[in-house]
Amino acid sequence: xxxxxxxxxxxxxxxxxxxxxxxxxxxxxxxxxxxxxxxxxxxxxxxxxxxxxxxxxxxxxxxxxxxxxxxxxxxxxxxxxxxxxxxxxxxxxxxxxxxxxxxxxxxxxxxxxxxxxxxxxxxxxxxxxxxxxxxxxxxxxxxxxxxxxxxxxxxxxxxxxxxxxxxxxxxxxxxxxxxxxxxxxxxxxxxxxxxxxxxxxxxxxxxxxxxxxxxxxxxxxxxxxxxxxxxxxxxxxxxxxxxxxxxxxxxxxxxxxxxxxxxxxxxxxxxxxxxxxxxxxxxxxxxxxxxxxxxxxxxxxxxxxxxxxxxxxxxxxxxxxxxxxxxxxxxxxxxxxxxxxxxxxxxxxxxx
Numbered sequence: 081x082x083x084x085x086x087x088x089x090x091x092x093x094x095x096x097x098x099x100x101x102x103x104x105x106x107x108x109x110x111x112x113x114x115x116x117x118x119x120x121x122x123x124x125x126x127x128x129x130x131x132x133x134x135x136x137x138x139x140x141x142x143x144x145x146x147x148x149x150x151x152x153x154x155x156x157x158x159x160x161x162x163x164x165x166x167x168x169x170x171x172x173x174x175x176x177x178x179x180x181x182x183x184x185x186x187x188x189x190x191x192x193x194x195x196x197x198x199x200x201x202x203x204x205x206x207x208x209x210x211x212x213x214x215x216x217x218x219x220x221x222x223x224x225x226x227x228x229x230x231x232x233x234x235x236x237x238x239x240x241x242x243x244x245x246x247x248x249x250x251x252x253x254x255x256x257x258x259x260x261x262x263x264x265x266x267x268x269x270x271x272x273x274x275x276x277x278x279x280x281x282x283x284x285x286x287x288x289x290x291x292x293x294x295x296x297x298x299x300x301x302x303x304x305x306x307x308x309x310x311x312x313x314x315x316x317x318x319x320x321x322x323x324x325x326x327x328x329x330x331x332x333x334x335x336x337x338x339x340x341x342x343x344x345x346x347x348x349x350x351x352x353x354x355x356x357x358x359x360x361x362x363x364x365x366x367x368x369x370x371x372x373x374x375x376x377x378x379x380x381x382x383x384x385x386x387x388x389x390x391x392x393x394x395x396x397x398x399x400x401x402x403x404x405x406x407x408x409x410x411x412x413x414x415x416x417x418x419x420x421x422x423x424x425x426x427x428x429x430x431x432x
Contacts, residue, residue, distance in 0.1 A: 087259040088159035088185070089113060090146070094172060095164035096124045099189060102224035102232040103163060103262075105135035108143030110261040115147040115155035119168075124148055126229040137224075137234040152176070158184045159257055163220070165376050166192035166384040173199045177206035184212035185257045187243070191216025192381070193276045193388040197429040200246050213250045218242035218275045221265045223363045236363045238346045240267035244275045246429060273430055277329040277392075278336045282385025283322050284358075285377035287406050288314055290413065293373055306364035315355035317402065322354075324400040325389050331396035332430075373413065382410045387422025395425060 089112060093104050096118030104127075108114040118124040127133055128148040135141055149155050156179050162172055169188060176186070180203065188195045196216035203211060223236040243266045245251040251268050258266065269275060284306075292309045295301050303309060310318070322339050329336045343349055343357040351357035358364065370377055386403050393400040411418050 085256040085260075087263060088257045089259075090115070090157050090159065091259065092117070092155055092157035092160045094152075094160055094162045095168075096127070097163065097165070098224050098226045098232070099220045099222060100163035101127075101133055101226045101230075102135065102222045102234050103161060103189075104145060105133040105141075105143040105232050106139050106222075106234065107259060107261065108133065108145055109135060109139060109141040110259070112259055112261075113146040114143065115157055116145055116149075117152050117155045118150055119164075121150040123229065124150065130230065132230065134231045135234060136231070138236065139234045153179070160184065160186045162186060162188045165380045166190070166195050167376075167380045169195050169199055169384075170202050173202035174206055177203055177208055180208055180212045182210040182212060185254050186212050186214050187254065187258075188214075188216040189221070190219045190279070190281075191272065191275060192384040193279050193282065193386075194272070194392075194423050194425055195276070195384070196244075196246050196272045197276075197426050198423050200429050201426055211246070213245065213247060213254050215243055215245040215251065215254045216272055216275050217266070218278045219280060221262060225367075235366070236347070237262075237265055239265065239348070240345060241265055242267050242269045242275045242278055244269050244272045246272060271334060271430060273329060273332050273334050274336055277325050277332075277334070277389065278342070279325075279385055280339050280342055281377075282381045282389070283318050283325070283339050284310075285381045286386060286410060287317060287321065289370060289373055289375065289377045290406065290409050291317075292369065293413070296370055296373060303369050304365060305367050305369040306358050306361070307367075309369050310355070310358055312355045315353065315358065319354050320402045321406070324393070324398075324403050327398050328389055328393045328396060328400065331398050332392065378410055378414065379416075382407060382418045383422035387419055388425055390419075391423070392425035395427070 092115045104116045133143045224234045340354045349360040351360045
């Protein structure tokens with residue numbers, strides 16, 4: 081890899097939510113030509129009108145975007161950062177299929193669990209014979225929130241966000257294309273099994289929401305999600321889920337870190353056990369709990385996080401009784417069959 085490469089000068093950001101708007105603001109403030117797409121026109125109407133995105137927090141300024149549209153053909157470029165929720169990845173792949181070429185770079189931020197595998201498989205199903213360079217990250221590089229239609233706040237940029245590619249020899253090239261202003265936050269790893277099963281969202285999101293339903297649905301009560309909602313008993317249960325996905329990774333031939341270790345590495349926190357580490361993560365203290373259980377912490381993280389882990393576990397002969405119990409509970413409470421709509425583990429797309 082050419083460490084002196086400045087990377088792509090033009091970036092297509094696919095998705096205008098918390099992550100997408102924050103990335104659009106950051107990269108444009110850093111001088112890149114940024115193209116932004118969002119499916120729902122109303123959600124980017126103000127940005128499209130002015131071309132500007134304001135950013136506060138650890139990054140301050142106003143980013144001026146090159147192009148904003150809800151028509152994907154208007155903003156297509158050869159370096160794509162997909163920042164939509166992971167349950168939209170399959171549909172995004174279908175929309176991009178007519179435009180992709182073998183020189184294109186597509187990075188899922190994040191892939192959640194086996195996102196790059198699903199993306200590549202979907203492109204193949206759409207008739208793409210030569211796949212582009214596809215990668216996924218373990219998590220988003222930003223701790224951020226979109227607080228108005230054209231304003232985002234970035235609380236932190238995470239250290240060593242793992243990134244892996246689908247192609248055997250693609251990762252060096254993909255990293256050389258990442259703009260220099262954010263490249264240093266990524267850490268290359270050898271397989272998407274590592275990035276996928278290191279997905280901390282499915283551990284930190286699903287069970288705590290289900291275990292706080294009463295407070296979430298109580299309209300008189302608001303609380304901080306991580307700081308108030310994850311108690312010692314809940315954190316202990318999350319550690320059990322965490323150990324199950326580590327066992328699945330081991331059965332597939334890979335070593336991954338615990339969520340506790342990830343918190344210490346990413347946010348430089350101290351603590352004994354997951355509960356203490358979460359309490360000591362100052363970046364989480366301002367994050368509010370969801371106002372409904374029909375939230376991405378369930379609707380996205382169960383089918384695109386826990387379900388594919390369970391599927392891989394079944395294929396490997398590993399027990400995931402705690403993860404299975406959360407899938408069962410989420411499906412029962414929401415009356416959604418998450419297993420039927422969830423991702424599958426497709427071993428033939430795994431390299432590394």
